[in-house]
Amino acid sequence: MNSFAHRHRFVLAPSALALLLAAAGCSSGDGSASAAVPSPGADTARLCRSLDEELPSKADGLDREDPEPRSALTAGWGNPVIILRCGVPRPAAMDDPEADGVEVDGVGWLLQKRKDGSFRFTTTLRRAYVEVTIPKERTQDGLAPLVDLAPAVKKAIPEGIAD
Secondary structure: OOOHHHHOOOOOOHHHHHHHHHHHOOOOOOOOOEOOOOOOOHHHHHHHHHHHHHOOOEEOOEEEOOOEOOOOOEEEEOOOOEEEEEOOOOOHHHHOOOOEEEEEOOEEEEEEEOOOOOEEEEEEOEOOOEEEEEOHHHHHHOOHHHHHHHHHHHHHOOEOOOO
């Protein structure tokens, strides 16, 4: 098995990631509360619906305000919005031996800086890929959103390799 998480098993403290993100100078998109809804298979969609039921009403102290179109496969918090999408395809970056990763409270994440300056985190070694996008305006808080989301991910999305 040649998986990203098998090659990159390290942990960054929340304070270290906050410094990394702040130094990178990330920014959000237009701040609109919309998100493309993934189209996973039936088994993954079932896991994502379970995750939706477990997600907290607050992440990083921000109230949950789901993006449009409404779906059990997407969630959001605050404005500019932190977006979660469940059932996304496996990112190609997971094949890159130089890709960055972080582990937060037992959940592994691929870390990607996006062209708009935001950061995207995608779970590794879980039966469904869960993506969380954090806009620039929220990166000063480091891993706070992932810390708040990790318990729900651990409960709803079992460890393993997504199909």
